[in-house]
Amino acid sequence: MKASLDQVITRLREANRALVVGHIRPDGDAIGSVAALTLILRKLGIAAEGCIPDHIPWFYREIQGTRIIRSVAELRGKGFDTAVVLDASDISRIGEAAQLLPGREPDVVLDHHVTNTGFGALNLCLPNYAATAMIVHEIGKRLVPYDRELAEVILLGIATDTGFFKYATVDDRTFAVAAELARHGARIQPIASAVLEHRTPKTIRLLVDMFRTLRLEAGGKLAYAYVSAEMLRRAGCGEEETEGFVGEIRALHGVEVAILFTEWPEGEVHVSLRSKAYVDVSRIARALGGGGHPRAAGCTLHVPRLRDAIARVVEAARVALLE
């Protein structure tokens, strides 16, 4: 059922051993939100564990509070009486962490994706919030005193989900919350450095390879490129090292829709969709079995060849641009 903030807080206070879960292919909001709610619950005396059911890109660990997060394997066998899922639009997004839930459904789901399916016992989904971390902050500020570690993981979630305060989701409230967090000691510089300035020579080479595949269509409004499994192997890069690449495509002048296709492993194509001002890419992603936000969405296609995925998604984007 749909729940209010007060109902969620009441339920969280009843927890004794809580599991806090984020989504697969985690971003800064999933990681920051999970770390923040875990810290908040521990400050309340609840035995809480934070879990990301997937590999966490190494550079996020530079933010102190994220080190609290555990893998599914590390938490197996621990009994939980409460499960909270954060920043995931449907249950498939929590991957193997579903095996850790004490019940069939999560007790609480907190999210801001318009595509959220409401898969928890209590669901609080606020699409006008720029980040799930802002919802976690609404809870935290009512319950516990803040320190730098807590404030900084919340700022991590907000900063990454707003493209460091440059997306259309940013409003006066976003800056007001950031100011509150800064007063509690949160620093934007180490977050920006960890997230935006972690390129290595091999990821730069991969980025150059990706740009060699760039195509422009629809009078330059649609731009897309790919990273194939072969390109990843040649560069010696993992799939997560394409993080931020789609933003580089969107950065082209005049582009409205940017798409990055990442093939990994063969037969599986991850599609990242971004738009600049008006195209709702969450609709394109949802029609292909994925989800997300109006300006940032994604889906995974299982197809024999990379070019099959490209043909399908590019056609859907062309149609969306004409609407």
Ligand SMILES: [Mn+2]
């Ligand atoms: Mn988010």
